Amino acid sequence: MSDNTQRMNNDTQPGSEPTVGIELTPEHPTERIADLAALAEDEGFDVAFTSSHYFNRDPFVTLSRMAEATDTIRLGPGVVNPYESHPVKLAGQAATVDEESNGRAVFGIGAGDRSSLANLGIEHERPLRRVLETFGVARDLWAGDTVSHDGTFAASDASLNLEPPSGQLPVYVGAQGPHMLRMSAKHADGVLVNAAHPKDLEWAAGQLEHGLEERPDEHGPFEALAFASVSVADDEDDAREAARPPVAFIVGGAADPVLDRHDIDREAAEAVSDALSQGNLTEAFGHVTPEMIDAFCIAGTTEQVAEQFEAVLEFVDGIVVGSPLGPDLEDAVEKASAAMEQAIAADER
Secondary structure, three states, X not given: OOOOEOOOOOOOOOOOOOEEEEEEOOOOOHHHHHHHHHHHHHOOOOEEEEOOOOOXXXXXXXXXXXXXXXXXXXXXXXXXXXXXXXXXXXXXXXXXXXHHOOOOEOEEEOOOOHHHHHHOOOOOOOHHHHHHHHHHHHHHHHOOOOEEEEOOXXXXXXXXXXXXXXXXXXXXXXXXXXXXXXXHHHHOOEEEEOOOXXXXXXXXXXXXXXXXXXXXXXXXXXXXXXXXXXXXXXXXXXXXXXXXXXXXXXXXXXXXXXXXXXXXXXXXXXXXXXXXXXXXXXXXXXXXXXXHHHHXXXXXXXXXXXXXXXXXXXXOOEEEEEEEEOOOHHHHHHXXXXXXXXXXXXXXX
């Protein structure tokens, strides 16, 4: 990556240890997610993201519970989209998390999943512009400004009745395609690259470099994190089996160039996608091939995952350990932390 990078924990300087993050999916009760966040904090994670899907528990309610259970780990949605909720509302919700956590919030924003939005009858229009306008307006609101906006969304004389303790929340854009990657590098504080394989992350790093070339100096440092599907367990087969559901959804939404990059059989990918579109989840998971798991998830024992983390860190400034984590969540948090320690130690040798 460029020298224009910075770790998410602001006490450090460029060149320090990688940022270590975790994604906690609120498919479980908020109390359990809060306990997992506390465990992640104890295990040395820097940031915990909570995913946002309409069919799971509310991410901002969950983040409030996580804030109560923790002291130092940074917290944020990973990621919300500016279609299901109005961007001004999202800015207020994020500021509330910052207040509840005494200034530990980050703002993860992305375009959202096209198929999930379609289920709600929401048009996925001009996603790059919508994301950029959303965090631009949010920054103005967090600064205490009254905002009127007329673009991909409208707001008139909007303001917040609270001031986030951090002043400005770091903005991390969830991205996978070339244009969103470049935009994030040009305008955001960081990016959450939706990928787990060095091939994809090397390609993404090239796109980010193009954006960094146009980045204004006043935007400050930039950080690239791999938002990677990870599954870790004592037994490799158990870890890989647990990876089937998230890998199926990744394959179902993967663009043709991504499939080609990994030599994924198109017919096999279409079988996964067709089963998902018909709601046959068990069938879709069964169509996941070993090659798909290799391409789209870091899966295996602690030692195997550590080796893959080390390879990933060649191209990013840190890793967010994403769903499914592993067959046993608490055990997976501990093993993922151990794997990161091994990868960082190996990188320093």
